[in-house]
Amino acid sequence: MHPPHESQRALRARLFAEYFGRCAYCPRPAETLDHVVPLALGGPHSAANLVPACNCCNTDKGDTPLIVWLARRAPVKLAA
Numbered sequence: 001m002h003p004p005h006e007s008q009r010a011l012r013a014r015l016f017a018e019y020f021g022r023c024a025y026c027p028r029p030a031e032t033l034d035h036v037v038p039l040a041l042g043g044p045h046s047a048a049n050l051v052p053a054c055n056c057c058n059t060d061k062g063d064t065p066l067i068v069w070l071a072r073r074a075p076v077k078l079a080a
């Protein structure tokens, strides 16, 4: 088994690097890792389900399914 603490740190560093330290949902710097499919909805705690997110987006998204959250927050963007 991998030490959970180390692999978590490595995973976080890799995901942050992939997104250039930015939130996956907005231009702000990322501070957290967001579960794309929330754990509460059965999403796995794995790299495929994690993206960097700023506190603002992560808190706002919460346990909302991504597609629902995006549709609710970005009507202006879709029209642009």
Ligand SMILES: [Zn+2]
Pocket: 023, 024, 025, 026, 027, 028, 053, 054, 055, 056, 057, 058
């Ligand atoms: Zn954000």
